[in-house]
Amino acid sequence: xxxxxxxxxxxxxxxxVLDDVSIGVDSGEVLTVVGPSGTGxxxxxxLLSMFRRPNAGTVAxxxxxxxxxxxxxxxxxxxxxxxxxxxxxxxxxxxxxxVLYGRRVRHSWxxxxxxxxxxxxxxxxxxxxxxxxxxxxxxxxxxxxxALSLSxxxxxxxxxxxxxxxxxxxxxxxxxxxxxxPRNTAVLEEAILRAKARGVGVVVATxxxxxxxxxxxxxxxxxxxRVVESGPPERIFDDPRDQRTKxxxxxxxxxxxxxxxALPTSASESPS
Amino acid sequence: xxxxxxxxxxxxxxxxxxxxxxxxxxxxxxxxxxSTLFSLPIALFVGFTDFPGKHIVTAVINTGMGFPSVVxxxxxxxxxxNSGPLGTFDRAFTPQAMIASQFVLATPVIMSVSLSAVESVxxxxxxxxxAMGGTDLDVGIVVIKEARYGIVTAxxxxxxxxxxxxxxxLIVGGNIVFSDGQSYTRTLTTAITVEARQGRYEVGLxxxxxLLVLVLGVxxxxxxxxxxxxxxxxx
Numbered sequence: 001x002x003x004x005x006x007x008x009x010x011x012x013x014x015x016x017v018l019d020d021v022s023i024g025v026d027s028g029e030v031l032t033v034v035g036p037s038g039t040g041x042x043x044x045x046x047l048l049s050m051f052r053r054p055n056a057g058t059v060a061x062x063x064x065x066x067x068x069x070x071x072x073x074x075x076x077x078x079x080x081x082x083x084x085x086x087x088x089x090x091x092x093x094x095x096x097x098x099v100l101y102g103r104r105v106r107h108s109w110x111x112x113x114x115x116x117x118x119x120x121x122x123x124x125x126x127x128x129x130x131x132x133x134x135x136x137x138x139x140x141x142x143x144x145x146x147a148l149s150l151s152x153x154x155x156x157x158x159x160x161x162x163x164x165x166x167x168x169x170x171x172x173x174x175x176x177x178x179x180x181x182p183r184n185t186a187v188l189e190e191a192i193l194r195a196k197a198r199g200v201g202v203v204v205a206t207x208x209x210x211x212x213x214x215x216x217x218x219x220x221x222x223x224x225x226r227v228v229e230s231g232p233p234e235r236i237f238d239d240p241r242d243q244r245t246k247x248x249x250x251x252x253x254x255x256x257x258x259x260x261x262a263l264p265t266s267a268s269e270s271p272s
Numbered sequence: 273x274x275x276x277x278x279x280x281x282x283x284x285x286x287x288x289x290x291x292x293x294x295x296x297x298x299x300x301x302x303x304x305x306x307s308t309l310f311s312l313p314i315a316l317f318v319g320f321t322d323f324p325g326k327h328i329v330t331a332v333i334n335t336g337m338g339f340p341s342v343v344x345x346x347x348x349x350x351x352x353x354n355s356g357p358l359g360t361f362d363r364a365f366t367p368q369a370m371i372a373s374q375f376v377l378a379t380p381v382i383m384s385v386s387l388s389a390v391e392s393v394x395x396x397x398x399x400x401x402x403a404m405g406g407t408d409l410d411v412g413i414v415v416i417k418e419a420r421y422g423i424v425t426a427x428x429x430x431x432x433x434x435x436x437x438x439x440x441x442l443i444v445g446g447n448i449v450f451s452d453g454q455s456y457t458r459t460l461t462t463a464i465t466v467e468a469r470q471g472r473y474e475v476g477l478x479x480x481x482x483l484l485v486l487v488l489g490v491x492x493x494x495x496x497x498x499x500x501x502x503x504x505x506x507x
Contacts (some may be wrong), residue, residue: 049403075407083403089396092418102404159400166405 001026002201003081003170008047008057017043019225020057025201027169030192032212032233033205035222036248041205042086044222045172048203049083050074079106082163083172086179088155090147095139095158098147099130102166133165134158136191153184160191170201177211189215209249213237221245288453293482296459299367299441300434303374304382308427310375311383316412319390333387336380341373345440348373352444365446367457373440378430385429389422390415421498428494432487438462460486 001024010018018040025031033041047054050066058065061077069077082102090098104112134140137157142150147158156176163171173192177185192202192215206212212219213233220230221242229242240246318329350356352364352372363369393415401414416423438461445457447466458466460483467476 051399051402075405079405082405085396085400085403087396089394089400091397091400091414101401101406105401105404105406105410162400162404172403 002062003048003203004060004063005044005047005054006058006060008054008059010043010047010052010054017225018047018054021222021225021227022057023220023227023230025170025203027201028196028199029217030196030202030204030215032216032219033203033222034207034209034212034219034248037207039222040225041207041222042174045083045174045203045205048170049081049172050078079166080169081172082166082168082170084156084159084163084174084176086175088152088159090150090155090158090162092146092148094143095134095145095147095150096130096143098158099134099143099162099165100127101162103127103130106166127165129167130161130165133161136164136194137161138187153180153187156180157184157187157191160188164191164195164200168200170203171195173202173204175206176204177208178206185211209237209251221248223248285453288449288455289479289482291453291455292458292460292463292479293486295367295455295457296435296461296483297486299370299374299459300431300437303371303434304378304427304431306371307375307378307382307430311379311426311430312386312416312423315383315386315390316415319387320412320415330387333380333384337384339377339380340439341377341437342439342443344376345373345443348376348440349444364444365448365457367445369444370441370457370459373444374434374437377437377440378434381433382426382430385426386419386423389419389426392422393418424494424497428490431490435483435487435490436461438465 004022004024006022007020008018008022009016009020021040021044023031023033023044033044035041046052047059050059053067058067060066061080066074066077091101104115107115131140134143137160139154139157139161142154142158147155150158156179160173160176163173176192177188180188189211192204196202204212204215216233218230219233219236221228221236221240221244223244229236229240229245236245237249240249318326318333348369349364351358352361352369353359354362354364363372397418398411398415401411406414441457441459442462442465445459445462447458447462448456449458450456455463460479464476464479464483467473467479
């Protein structure tokens with residue numbers, strides 16, 4: 001496995017958000033982390049992206065515990081991983097500069113200044129990777145637009161292109177289509193599958209089971225900060241072994257709640 | 273009116289006017305430049321870091337915006353006067369003393385508005401920079417870039433406070449003009465007080481107009497920079 005967690009736990013104060021979670025993703029596969037809202041999916045992705053160190057357990061890159069590496073070595077690992085958030089979080093700059101950001105920070109300072117000067121004198125050529133990334137999400141024609149002037153769907157596609165343009169080994173996508181219309185969702189899913197075909201390992205956190213069925217090679221169902229069940233999509237959908245997975249697949253268990261008795265019994269009764 | 277102005281001006285005529293404009297700009301621009309270099313790293317540090325007493329530090333910075341300028345002038349003069357702790361440098365009643373007092377007055381303004389701009393950059397933008405492989409320095413640069421229009425506003429506000437200052441620079445500068453009419457520590461604002469006191473209102477008005485044009489010009493520049501970079505978010 002390229003990127004794995006082994007028994008990781010994380011809490012804030014007395015609250016445990018993740019408890020003994022072990023998952024892994026390999027190059028060229030899509031692992032979907034599904035579960036009700038508020039169950040720890042985003043926290044898990046942030047651990048994989050090394051925003052935080054787990055309280056217990058290990059996050060490993062090709063078998064090496066990333067938190068035993070030096071800062072410089074860990075930075076090199078981080079640069080093999082990119083992440084897309086639920087909100088696009090684009091910079092107030094042209095689309096092309098947003099997409100090139102990840103590549104820019106990988107350059108030496110001398111190279112950055114040299115490119116900045118070239119840019120100032122009118123050389124706006126993009127790298128092949130950035131060009132391909134924007135083409136993948138169908139927004140090559142928007143490269144000179146200010147990123148903040150895009151629609152929500154376009155902005156999320158640019159965020160995906162920004163993450164793809166660094167040629168990552170692993171991409172982490174946190175609810176990437178939760179605010180998108182069906183057309184933009186379809187474009188994004190197509191882009192995920194094209195990235196997978198290029199050998200990129202993708203971890204997608206979502207509560208959309210239909211999306212999980214469409215794009216996953218494996219599914220991990222997370223509930224209450226634990227991985228309850230994992231396996232190929234056909235088994236999770238057709239033969240779920242855990243009662244909670246069954247209820248989630250059936251559309252009953254959409255929200256994480258403290259009181260088991262208060263669980264909504266159907267999607268129509270779930271809190272808004 | 274301009275013809276009359278030349279007749280009624282002290283020795284030096286237009287040279288006098290030009291010299292006070294230049295002194296005003298030299299003192300204000302230097303003070304604001306130094307203040308920006310001092311304030312920005314502190315605003316970034318306070319904006320970036322959580323530490324005990326952060327609210328108190330922020331409150332102190334904000335309170336500084338209301339410093340009475342004559343009190344600042346008095347304190348700076350006490351520091352620089354012959355009997356003061358910095359008296360050996362012999363800087364009282366010099367442009368450097370005026371720069372020092374304008375620095376003290378402009379710094380809380382620049383720091384406070386910059387801090388507000390830095391804090392307004394969403395955490396998600398910082399997270400995106402980090403998640404794309406940025407170092408702490410890269411994330412800091414992203415924050416400065418995202419806050420750049422707010423920082424420009426901070427610098428302009430500081431310049432506005434400095435160039436329109438009267439009380440403190442009158443105290444620490446002494447409003448000195450050489451016998452050939454060249455200004456040493458007389459600025460547009462302190463010159464206006466002199467002209468008003470001597471009943472030469474029309475001269476005061478001309479100097480006031482020049483001051484207003486300078487301030488308006490700088491503010492127009494700021495508005496232009498902000499409008500140039502403002503992105504419009506559609507649906």
